[in-house]
Amino acid sequence: MSTSSNRVSDRHVPETVPGSFAGFFETWLHEQGRDLEAMKDAARAHAKTAESTRSLSKLVGRVIAHYEKYYRVKSDSAEHDVLGMLNPAWRSNLEDAFFWVGGWRPSTAFHLLYSVSGSQFEDHFSTLMMSGPRTGDLGDLSPSQLSKVNDLQQETVKEERELTELMASHQETVADSSMVQLSHIATELTRDDQRSSVSVDPQSVNEQVESTIESKEEKLKEILRKADDLRMRTLKKVVQILSPIQAVHFLTAAAQLHLRVHEWGMNKDRCCHAVAYSQ
Amino acid sequence: MAEICCEVLKEGENSVLSSSCESTSSRVARRRRMEIRRFKYVAGVSGSTDNDDDGGGGDSEIIDGTKRQRMEVDNTSSFPRECTRDVENCVSDKRVREIISAAAASSDGSDEKDNNKCNGHVDKKNKSSLQTTSICQSLPSVLDIEIFSNVPKFGVASVCGRRRDMEDAVSVHPSFFRSSENSVAYESHYFAVYDGHGCSHVAMRCRERLHELVKEELLLGVTEWKMAMEKSFDKMDKEVIEWNEGVVNNCRCELQTPECDAVGSTAVVAIVTPQNIVVANCGDSRAVLCRNGQPFPLSSDHKPDRPDELKRIQEAGGRVIYWDGPRVLGVLAMSRAIGDYYLKPYVSCEPEVTITNRSAEDDCLIIASDGLWDVVSNDTACGVARMCLRGKVPPATLTPEVEQITSVGEGMADKACSDASMLLTKLALARRSTDNVSVVVIDLRKDT
Numbered sequence: 001m002s003t004s005s006n007r008v009s010d011r012h013v014p015e016t017v018p019g020s021f022a023g024f025f026e027t028w029l030h031e032q033g034r035d036l037e038a039m040k041d042a043a044r045a046h047a048k049t050a051e052s053t054r055s056l057s058k059l060v061g062r063v064i065a066h067y068e069k070y071y072r073v074k075s076d077s078a079e080h081d082v083l084g085m086l087n088p089a090w091r092s093n094l095e096d097a098f099f100w101v102g103g104w105r106p107s108t109a110f111h112l113l114y115s116v117s118g119s120q121f122e123d124h125f126s127t128l129m130m131s132g133p134r135t136g137d138l139g140d141l142s143p144s145q146l147s148k149v150n151d152l153q154q155e156t157v158k159e160e161r162e163l164t165e166l167m168a169s170h171q172e173t174v175a176d177s178s179m180v181q182l183s184h185i186a187t188e189l190t191r192d193d194q195r196s197s198v199s200v201d202p203q204s205v206n207e208q209v210e211s212t213i214e215s216k217e218e219k220l221k222e223i224l225r226k227a228d229d230l231r232m233r234t235l236k237k238v239v240q241i242l243s244p245i246q247a248v249h250f251l252t253a254a255a256q257l258h259l260r261v262h263e264w265g266m267n268k269d270r271c272c273h274a275v276a277y278s279q
Numbered sequence: 280m281a282e283i284c285c286e287v288l289k290e291g292e293n294s295v296l297s298s299s300c301e302s303t304s305s306r307v308a309r310r311r312r313m314e315i316r317r318f319k320y321v322a323g324v325s326g327s328t329d330n331d332d333d334g335g336g337g338d339s340e341i342i343d344g345t346k347r348q349r350m351e352v353d354n355t356s357s358f359p360r361e362c363t364r365d366v367e368n369c370v371s372d373k374r375v376r377e378i379i380s381a382a383a384a385s386s387d388g389s390d391e392k393d394n395n396k397c398n399g400h401v402d403k404k405n406k407s408s409l410q411t412t413s414i415c416q417s418l419p420s421v422l423d424i425e426i427f428s429n430v431p432k433f434g435v436a437s438v439c440g441r442r443r444d445m446e447d448a449v450s451v452h453p454s455f456f457r458s459s460e461n462s463v464a465y466e467s468h469y470f471a472v473y474d475g476h477g478c479s480h481v482a483m484r485c486r487e488r489l490h491e492l493v494k495e496e497l498l499l500g501v502t503e504w505k506m507a508m509e510k511s512f513d514k515m516d517k518e519v520i521e522w523n524e525g526v527v528n529n530c531r532c533e534l535q536t537p538e539c540d541a542v543g544s545t546a547v548v549a550i551v552t553p554q555n556i557v558v559a560n561c562g563d564s565r566a567v568l569c570r571n572g573q574p575f576p577l578s579s580d581h582k583p584d585r586p587d588e589l590k591r592i593q594e595a596g597g598r599v600i601y602w603d604g605p606r607v608l609g610v611l612a613m614s615r616a617i618g619d620y621y622l623k624p625y626v627s628c629e630p631e632v633t634i635t636n637r638s639a640e641d642d643c644l645i646i647a648s649d650g651l652w653d654v655v656s657n658d659t660a661c662g663v664a665r666m667c668l669r670g671k672v673p674p675a676t677l678t679p680e681v682e683q684i685t686s687v688g689e690g691m692a693d694k695a696c697s698d699a700s701m702l703l704t705k706l707a708l709a710r711r712s713t714d715n716v717s718v719v720v721i722d723l724r725k726d727t
Contacts, residue, residue, distance in 0.1 A: 111441060118709035127707065139709075143701040150438040157443050243372070 022090040028070055029259065035063050036153075039248050043136050046245055056244035063251050065238040067235060071228050082221045092265025093272075101167060101227035106160050106234040109254075110153040116253040138249050147255040148241045156234050163227055170219050178212050204233060395524055411639035429466050430454060431548070431551055432722040434696030437703040440650060440716050446475035447648050447717040448486035448544075456494050468551045469493065472564050472717050474648040476611070477542035481519050481618040485544055489515050493548070504550075505632040508559035512546065512617065516628035519618045527680075543611070543618030546630070547578055547646050551721060554637060556644060559630035561615045564648045567657045569665055571640040574657035577633050580649075581615040583607050588614040597625030641723035643668055651707045664720050667699035696720045 042059050046052050078085045086102040098105070120139035173179070173256070185205055236255075239247045430453040439445040452469040459465065469490045475482030492511035501507040545562025558566045560578035568575040581588055584605040592599055592607060592614060600609030607614055607625050620625045642665045651660065699720040707716045 063409070114441060114708050116704075118711065121705055125709070141705065143697060146436075146438065146701065146705065154445060157439075171462055207595040 019083070021081075021088075022072065024073050024077075025088075025090045028066075028073075029262065031066060032255050033259060035066060036252060036259065039063065039252045043248050043252065046248075053244050054250055059245045060239060060251065063111045063255075064239060067232060069233050074228060075225060078221055078224055082217050082224060085224060086220060092262060092269050094265030094268055095261060096265075097177055098261075100160070101163060102224050103228060103231055104258075106156050106227075107153065109234050109238050110149065110156070112249060112253055112257065113138070113149060118250060120249070138246050141246070149238070152234070152237055152241070156230070159230050160195075162246070163223065163230065166226075167223050168222060173216065173219075182209055182212060189275060194231065203276055290670055302315075310508075317632065338539070354550040371601035375505075377612065389395045417676050429553065431468060432693035432696050434692050434698065434720050435695075435718070436697070437717040438704055438708070438715065440708055441711075441713045442715050443643060444479065446479040446482055446544075447650070447715040448473045448475065448479070448482040449717050450486045450490060451719065452490050455490050456497055462565050465553055469548070470551070470646060470719050470721055471546060471548040471645075472646050472648050472719060473544045473546050473617075474562065474564050474715070475490055475542070475544040476616075478591065481542050482544040483579065484519055484522060484619060485515060485546055488518060489546060489548065492518075493550070504557045504559075504634055508548065508557070508632045512559065512561060512628050512630045515546070516617050520620060537690075539621040541610075543626070545613065546617055548630075549577070549644055549646050549721070551637075551644070551723070554634045556637060556723075557632065558635070559632045561617060561630040562627060563613045563652075564646070565652050565657075566637065566644060566646045567660060568644050569642040570638060572642065572665055574661040575635075576657060577635055577644075579631060580652075581631075582630070583612070583614045591627070592625045595624050597622075597721040633720040637723065639725055639727075641725075643696075643723050644721040645718065646721075647702070647703070647718040648715060650712045650716035651703060652706050653714065655703065656712035659706075663702055663706065664699040666701060667720075668695050668722055668724070670695065696722050 039058060042056055046056060075083060085105045088096075088102065091099070100106075117138035121141075122139075124139045183206070185200060186209065189200070189202055189205060238250065242250055433451060433453075435449050435451060437447055437449050443701040447465055450469065450471040450473070454466045455469040456467040457464050458467075471485070471489065473482035473485040473489075489511065492514045493507060495514075496507040496511050501510065545564040546560070547562070547564040548559045548564050549566050550557040550559075556568065556577065558577040560566065561581065563580040564578075564584060565580060568577050579585070582587060582605065583592065583599040589599055598608060599605050602609045606612050607622055611622055611626055613626075615627045615629065617628050627643060642661070645660050645664055647660075657662075697720075700718040703718045703720070704716045707718075
């Protein structure tokens with residue numbers, strides 16, 4: 001996206017400009033839908049043989065690589081337009097409401113895992129107590145897996161909190177001395193020359209504004225980078241704890257949730273839009 | 280969780296099934312603190328009591344006296360019971376074996392002091408076996424001596440679950456206290472679950488101290504369990520308050536007043552002796568005995584709307600207000616707890632104590648935080664635990680053989696009991712428990 005000085009109007013880039021992140025996101029969602037189908041088929045066909053497990057591992061690797069691609073492109077885009085990435089126009093209001101630093105909250109991975117493993121566990125609970133067969137799905141999470149998940153969860157929550165604090169501190173700088181001073185000078189400049197109490201060169205004020213905001217954006221880039229890194233790391237670490245078939249179940253649930261929440265949010269936005277215009 | 284008290288022994292991130300919601304760095308920091316305390320304890324109360332215990336010197340007469348009085352109550356000393364199997368368990372664990380042999384080689388009864396309360400049951404158990412050595416000199420080998428340690432099998436699971444903070448703590452101290460009569464030692468074993476609220480520091484403090492305080496009472500010659508438990512709970516409550524001042528902590532509330540006053544913890548303590556199960560409870564954690572497949576709660580939850588509790592609170596001038604359930608002054612959803620200064624005296628730290636004779640029909644004892652009990656009935660919990668202990672659950676659905684339970688108590692934790700506690704924890708999570716979940720399962724069968 002453009003980096004011209006006229007940022008305000010540039011923020012409203014049409015959503016499907018070729019080469020924009022919004023366009024990439026549409027394609028990526030499509031690919032995720034395809035992966036989802038592949039994972040569902042693979043889980044159904046899983047034969048508990050070494051070969052079958054190997055092919056599941058491969059599939060998991062491919063899905064993870066697909067997420068990595070997403071964050072790679074996101075990071076490139078953030079270099080040009082961090083504000084757009086933090087306030088993504090290609091997301092629905094519903095998704096936005098549950099976002100944390102421009103994306104999904106890393107600790108939700110554990111809730112997802114507990115929810116999906118919980119429902120699979122309950123499904124098998126009665127048969128399990130009656131000496132049923134081992135299911136191999138997430139209901140079968142072993143004690144050591146649960147222990148590792150538990151440890152990872154706490155590390156993740158801690159990192160998440162640290163980043164939240166970092167963001168809080170940075171957001172507070174919107175009212176730091178330089179911002180307040182610049183806002184004062186810029187306001188004075190818009191008033192009549194006679195009444196103005198300051199005499200400064202408008203050009204130099206513009207330059208100052210630009211450089212001050214730029215430094216704020218740099219910090220935002222750093223925070224977004226860290227947040228995306230935590231998201232990707234959390235996803236990978238959870239998958240590492242799981243067996244290939246469990247990972248497929250987990251990633252399936254993640255993809256389903258992501259795609260459907262996006263869809264529901266988009267529908268909702270369209271409805272609200274229609275209602276707003278009809279009134 | 281909290282590191283069922285053997286954190287210092289543990290290395291590696293997966294060693295703790297538990298979690299005080301702290302990262303590696305803060306864990307390191309805490310470890311450092313613990314090490315500092317370790318030295319404090321050498322000079323402190325626990326160090327010296329251990330010395331008394333170890334040395335068998337002048338003070339130990341007091342111990343014997345205490346015990347004798349208590350033992351007079353029932354002379355039916357069924358002894359070794361599950362010891363044989365217990366030996367198998369321990370010996371199968373390479374680490375325990377190494378510790379035992381190393382200690383035996385270096386020891387003539389004057390083994391290293393248990394100067395770190397956090398060094399875990401492995402050492403403790405080892406120590407107790409060596410203590411027994413000095414008492415029963417005629418016993419020929421370390422393994423035979425182990426028989427006398429008589430530790431029930433147990434398993435622990437404790438997870439953060441769907442909470443962002445871990446405020447539960449679990450404390451397991453096999454052989455935490457020993458009394459003897461006619462050169463025969465009787466050991467008591469301490470198990471407890473603490474469920475903190477407001478922050479985790481009161482629960483953590485209970486984990487570190489309450490068993491020591493109970494032991495102190497017993498060493499002082501308090502012969503009635505009820506009295507001993509009430510006194511130690513009261514001391515714990517006072518310690519928490521004193522401790523708030525002047526200790527640097529990295530918990531969420533950072534021990535800053537006034538937040539700090541609004542921190543407390545439940546405590547359910549079960550002491551298993553060869554004859555009895557003593558349960559002291561304060562708050563809404565719970566101990567349930569599974570006897571012949573039937574659940575027998577050994578504690579009664581302290582909820583503000585329990586008629587006698589409601590009456591007590593009102594007589595003390597307090598009120599129970601319904602705000603998302605009944606709460607003392609509209610704040611705390613339990614009527615007794617350790618800590619919670621600002622709600623005294625309406626919220627009391629006095630435990631209710633039950634003493635239950637052990638029976639041949641006992642299967643196991645389950646102690647757990649409300650993260651379990653809110654979603655799993657006593658009946659279901661007993662059914663699950665009993666089935667695990669009886670090996671009725673297909674092994675494939677439980678811990679794969681290749682996986683050693685490295686979580687709690689290392690080699691001390693029994694596989695079937697760990698499976699039981701883990702299965703109950705998973706069931707709680709599956710049933711959407713939104714709280715931390717901590718479960719201890721203690722095998723009480725005499726014939727295993």
